[in-house]
Amino acid sequence: MDQLPKCDANYVPLTPINFLKRAAKVYGNRLSVVHERTHFTWQQTYERCLRLADSLRSFNIAKNDVVSVLAPNIPALYEMHFAVPMAGGVINAINTRLNPNHVATILRHSEAKVFFVDYQFVQLARQALQIMMTSESISSKLVLPSVVLIDDIESPTGAIFGEWEYEQLVRKGNPGYIPYEVQDEWDPIALNYTSGTTSEPKRSCL
Template identity: 70%
Template sequence: MDLLLKCDANYVPLTPITFLKRANVVYANRTSVIYEGTRFTWSQTYERCCRLADSLRSLNVGKNDVVSVLAPNIPAVYEMHFAVPIAGAVLNAINTRLDAKSIATILSHSGAKLFFVDYQNVELASEALSLLNGAAPSVIACIDDIDTPTGVRFGQLEYEQLVQRGNPGYTGELVQDEWDPIALNYTSGTTSAPKGVVYSHRGAYLSTLSLILGWEMGNAPVYLWSLPMFHCNGWTFTWGVAARGGTNVCLRSTTAKDVYHNIAEHSVTHMCCAPIVFNILLEAKPHERREITSPVEILTGGAPPPASLLQNIERLGFHVTHAYGLTEATGPALVCEWQKKVEQTSTAGSGKTQGKARD
């Protein structure tokens, strides 16, 4: 048989950008983002991402250029996960918990061309930039709060102004090679200087599908952003929620009051977190708690939580799935599957508790 050549009819490079484009068509009027009193639909999110991508292009940000951002889980960071690759560039979401020296190391090593800074992180960013000795990103932009603007400015530009001035009809740069980079992430730097890890469009696409399938994330999930988006691009759920036509509930900080309030207010179905968040929820004061009326799926990572901690958190209305991964593997790479049969019996004190056995 003659060799079948690749063409548009039989081959398309894999990229998470297609999740947003599909969401714009299939879930246009469904709520995409909730942040305090601000709400967007998927059609609005798509338009905002196209506008931002066009503005990035007007700033000469293009193929393989790095765009860094230092910000919490706000709508702007979510939008940048699509807008930056639509412009052909590479997103570098920086850990807001790092010190100025580590952030300066990342900005220098990545060669970031544009640096977005949330208004709450201006002081930290200023200190980091002062350590670069003139090798700072050529363009710096501030992200003011979209729900309650503060008027704080930093650098030459402001995020919302960039969104509004962009062309809503911009369709983006076509991904020619699925091996092209989509994101540049860095390890936490606990043992040495942060180390960079490049994610490809193909890798991000496949990791996203793997997790939404492995977690059995159904249609129209309501996802609470308790996990930082700078952690392996939110374990790829930045792209995964779009793939399932879900709703992103954004949080500036993961406090017990905010988590309980948003779960109850928006009927949250899914969230990710480290086991330490379990303690935050369990130790919440009575006035901070809200009743959880339907189960909330939690995907947690790192060391396996103790059985007693799992039992306590599930009594509150959460169902926990444990995963393990690392930055070099685009986040969670192993998922501990719950088994149908109740096979494991453990003795705690004088009583016996039964739990589901795991792989």
């Protein structure tokens, strides 16, 4: 039994991407998201995630690159848990109740390449980025992440922060994008940090 190799017939790595793909195929017309007046079916959710993943590739997201997001429980955050791994990246969902110093620490430590920010937390994100730029302990090689605003999906506020808005990325992405396939369950797809810690946040890779 020790000589039994992995192959398509006996092994498939379990990932959320596979769950979403199957749900879109089997239950495509059933609801997957209900958020106030916003409703998406499984097929719509799958297509939106493919589009977003394709757009993320334009940020040069490669395998194991971190994409951070500062947002409450909204459809965009849900979609990013699929779209980021589809692009080969690692999603880092940041607790919205953290202070600017801890947010800055997480962005710096994770080396996030892209930072998605919900419109309600622009001030917090701006303060965190400012701390990153002014901290004396930061290496001169620090590269700030690209910033993407997540506006209200139902009633856009017109807020401006960063070069892109979330729905713009969804619209411009290719629905025929072929997602990155996780080859091994040891490959990371999520990076979480502790909250309420007595020192700096500690990370846990999933």
